[in-house]
Amino acid sequence: MSIKTLMAATAASLLLSATAGLAADQGVTDKEILLGEVEPLTGPPALLGVAHNLGVRLALEEANAAGGIHGRKLRLTALDDGYVSSRTIQSLRKLISVDKVFALTSLSGSGQAVASLPIIEEAGIPAIVPIGPVAPLYTPPRKNIFVVGQSYEEGMHQLALFLANKYPGKKWGVVTQDDDYGVALREGLKQAKDEKKFNVVFESIYKRGQQDFSSEMLRAKDAGVEVFIAGGIISENVAMLKEMEKLGIKPATGIFWPGRVSAMLKLAGPASDGLYAVDYVEPIASENGQKFLELAKKYLSPEEVARINRYTMTGYAGTRVLLAAIEKCGKDLTWACTNAELAKTKDLKTDVMAPISFADGSRFSNQKVQIMQADFKTLGFKPVK
Amino acid sequence: MRSGYFKETIAQQIDLTDSAVVRIWLALLVAALIVVPFYLNPFYLSLLTIVAITAIGALGLNILTGWAGLISLGHVGFMVLGAYAYAISTSIWKLDPLVGLLLAGLVPAIASIIVGIPSLRLTGLYLAITTLAFAFIINHLILEFDGLTRGARGIFVTRPTLFGISFKSDTAFALLCVALAAITLVATLNLRRSRVGRALVAIRDNDIAARVMGVDLTIYKLNAFITSSFIIGISGALYGIFLSYVTVEGFPFLLSIEALAILIVGGIGTALGAVLGTIFIVLLPEVTSMLFSLLGDDAARMLSTGAHELKSMLYGVVIILFLRFQPHGLVGLWRDSKRMWVNWPLRF
Numbered sequence: 160m161s162i163k164t165l166m167a168a169t170a171a172s173l174l175l176s177a178t179a180g181l182a183a184d185q186g187v188t189d190k191e192i193l194l195g196e197v198e199p200l201t202g203p204p205a206l207l208g209v210a211h212n213l214g215v216r217l218a219l220e221e222a223n224a225a226g227g228i229h230g231r232k233l234r235l236t237a238l239d240d241g242y243v244s245s246r247t248i249q250s251l252r253k254l255i256s257v258d259k260v261f262a263l264t265s266l267s268g269s270g271q272a273v274a275s276l277p278i279i280e281e282a283g284i285p286a287i288v289p290i291g292p293v294a295p296l297y298t299p300p301r302k303n304i305f306v307v308g309q310s311y312e313e314g315m316h317q318l319a320l321f322l323a324n325k326y327p328g329k330k331w332g333v334v335t336q337d338d339d340y341g342v343a344l345r346e347g348l349k350q351a352k353d354e355k356k357f358n359v360v361f362e363s364i365y366k367r368g369q370q371d372f373s374s375e376m377l378r379a380k381d382a383g384v385e386v387f388i389a390g391g392i393i394s395e396n397v398a399m400l401k402e403m404e405k406l407g408i409k410p411a412t413g414i415f416w417p418g419r420v421s422a423m424l425k426l427a428g429p430a431s432d433g434l435y436a437v438d439y440v441e442p443i444a445s446e447n448g449q450k451f452l453e454l455a456k457k458y459l460s461p462e463e464v465a466r467i468n469r470y471t472m473t474g475y476a477g478t479r480v481l482l483a484a485i486e487k488c489g490k491d492l493t494w495a496c497t498n499a500e501l502a503k504t505k506d507l508k509t510d511v512m513a514p515i516s517f518a519d520g521s522r523f524s525n526q527k528v529q530i531m532q533a534d535f536k537t538l539g540f541k542p543v544k
Numbered sequence: 545m546r547s548g549y550f551k552e553t554i555a556q557q558i559d560l561t562d563s564a565v566v567r568i569w570l571a572l573l574v575a576a577l578i579v580v581p582f583y584l585n586p587f588y589l590s591l592l593t594i595v596a597i598t599a600i601g602a603l604g605l606n607i608l609t610g611w612a613g614l615i616s617l618g619h620v621g622f623m624v625l626g627a628y629a630y631a632i633s634t635s636i637w638k639l640d641p642l643v644g645l646l647l648a649g650l651v652p653a654i655a656s657i658i659v660g661i662p663s664l665r666l667t668g669l670y671l672a673i674t675t676l677a678f679a680f681i682i683n684h685l686i687l688e689f690d691g692l693t694r695g696a697r698g699i700f701v702t703r704p705t706l707f708g709i710s711f712k713s714d715t716a717f718a719l720l721c722v723a724l725a726a727i728t729l730v731a732t733l734n735l736r737r738s739r740v741g742r743a744l745v746a747i748r749d750n751d752i753a754a755r756v757m758g759v760d761l762t763i764y765k766l767n768a769f770i771t772s773s774f775i776i777g778i779s780g781a782l783y784g785i786f787l788s789y790v791t792v793e794g795f796p797f798l799l800s801i802e803a804l805a806i807l808i809v810g811g812i813g814t815a816l817g818a819v820l821g822t823i824f825i826v827l828l829p830e831v832t833s834m835l836f837s838l839l840g841d842d843a844a845r846m847l848s849t850g851a852h853e854l855k856s857m858l859y860g861v862v863i864i865l866f867l868r869f870q871p872h873g874l875v876g877l878w879r880d881s882k883r884m885w886v887n888w889p890l891r892f
Binding site: 245276340366 | 587588680684687698787796833
């Protein structure tokens with residue numbers, strides 16, 4: 160071998176090793192892609208966090224059963240933040256800098272996700288936000304943060320329009336929370352009220368964590384409320400429904416998606432029958448919901464299947480969007496490619512919500528919502544035709 | 545070799561340390577705290593930062609609860625006031641961050657007079673309930689005055705530039721928090737050995753006897769409230785900067801309970817106890833997580849669907865065991881170890 164050939168071979172091998180180093184970002188090996196997420200896995204919000212985690216795991220198990228992505232198996236590291244923002248930030252830093260995950264499938268609740276924006280944006284890591292899709296997460300759009308869902312404002316707007324059309328000329332009562340969630344619901348309701356001019360005779364804002372709604376419900380009864388918006392999450396809505404049952408009133412009641420879980424129906428008892436709910440996720444009782452349940456039974460244990468709720472579907476759908484983008488990047492998986500492919504997502508079918516797309520320049524999937532009604536007998540929700 | 549502790553004058557008694565060895569160790573610790581952040585990854589930097597911020601708050605609460613004996617559950621209320629004072633002044637009014645930090649101390653200090661005056665006749669559980677109510681009222685007022693505070697929507701805050709030095713990087717911000725924690729530690733240690741500190745401890749031990757000795761209860765209790773809340777307010781501002789987003793949701797009531805737990809576990813009434821308690825309480829969840837992760841992937845999988853609750857219980861059990869077997873807290877353990885080291889093989 161001549162000196163020239165030897166030099167050329169050395170240069171070529173150096174170039175190859177350098178480009179091999181650049182070929183994939185952190186969290187990717189020849190055999191594995193490591194993903195991470197932060198969510199509340201302890202305390203009352205675990206109802207949300209654990210269900211979401213099951214959805215993500217389901218999507219990963221399904222992909223792994225099909226051979227993984229380009230021969231690489233998918234693995235998840237989930238950290239608990241207990242719904243405390245400072246712990247979310249610490250956990251995200253751990254996932255990015257110590258565990259070195261390739262992408263994130265959840266940034267916990269809305270407040271926690273908003274607090275994590277600077278870290279995620281600075282790191283450039285692809286991140287999916289399937290829980291708490293609030294406006295600051297996608298306005299302005301950030302290169303690497305993708306929000307799958309619908310805004311609280313639009314959801315409430317659609318629920319109120321449906322109730323206004325179904326119950327014209329009725330007296331309305333509204334009870335909402337004193338946080339950003341409550342503000343969003345009130346804004347959506349205001350939009351619908353401006354359009355339909357319905358008559359709100361009773362309005363109250365309660366402090367988050369309040370459990371006794373006897374005073375509010377008595378005032379609602381005195382005001383003759385016929386259409387009622389229960390703007391709590393789970394325990395608050397249960398307390399309101401129980402109180403109304405005690406007072407012998409049963410207005411047409413609408414609830415919002417964070418509370419649309421079977422645990423709420425179980426706790427509220429027969430008073431929950433006939434509740435209207437709005438969501439962008441399919442109800443389990445629907446045909447697609449049943450298909451999803453069958454899929455879950457295939458990959459999850461019976462104890463885990465029992466913990467499934469709407470957040471399992473949001474977790475599943477968000478992860479499917481991420482996996483589709485990763486797959487399109489081929490063998491040389493990088494953050495830049497994944498972010499670019501995520502932005503190009505068009506009509507991705509997950510069967511648990513409407514097809515997912517990100518419009519040009521947008522990082523918000525703007526899912527279509529549907530109205531559904533609670534059935535206490537089956538502890539589920541059925542779509543309203 | 546040193547064979548015991550013999551102090552003959554008041555000056556010796558109140559001296560921060562009389563040992564050259566301790567001074568050398570302290571110098572090494574300070575040097576390590578300056579150098580180490582440059583070598584830590586963002587996760588360990590965030591742990592160091594949160595330890596420093598929590599230590600500042602715990603040192604502030606120690607003045608009120610540890611020294612003056614006034615139990616407060618309003619810790620989080622003062623923190624949130626400090627955070628909002630900083631956020632409003634720097635992000636909305638565009639004032640200098642240094643002014644923002646000053647306001648973060650002053651606003652809670654002024655608020656503490658409002659809560660302190662009616663609390664002067666209260667002690668124990670009654671005072672705890674009053675301060676608890678204060679924390680809830682503050683949250684309510686912040687949400688109501690949304691013209692000023694942006695209500696539930698919160699305020700974004702950026703990392704500051706102070707004296708021309710940018711604290712935008714994680715390392716720089718960690719160093720700022722560590723420096724402020726060190727300043728707070730020295731300041732509170734000095735306060736403890738001053739006339740004010742002795743008066744506060746006298747009030748805690750027996751307020752009637754303190755009054756007989758000429759200690760003005762009103763002045764000194766208010767002094768404790770103001771000083772404590774000034775420091776806690778600064779920790780609140782730093783916590784808000786750490787979160788980069790200030791909202792009442794980011795300051796759960798758990799922070800008040802955690803601050804009290806820090807003082808109890810560390811050893812109530814000592815500045816060193818507040819620091820050791822902070823390190824213990826903040827790092828305990830991380831240590832238990834690491835222990836669980838050693839169990840392998842199956843345990844990690846189990847953690848995500850239920851065993852996290854087990855981790856929380858373990859956290860509680862460790863604290864209970866600690867209180868049962870070492871009621872003087874970590875500082876008691878530290879003193880026992882020191883005595884054993886000095887007096888061994890004799891019994892300490």
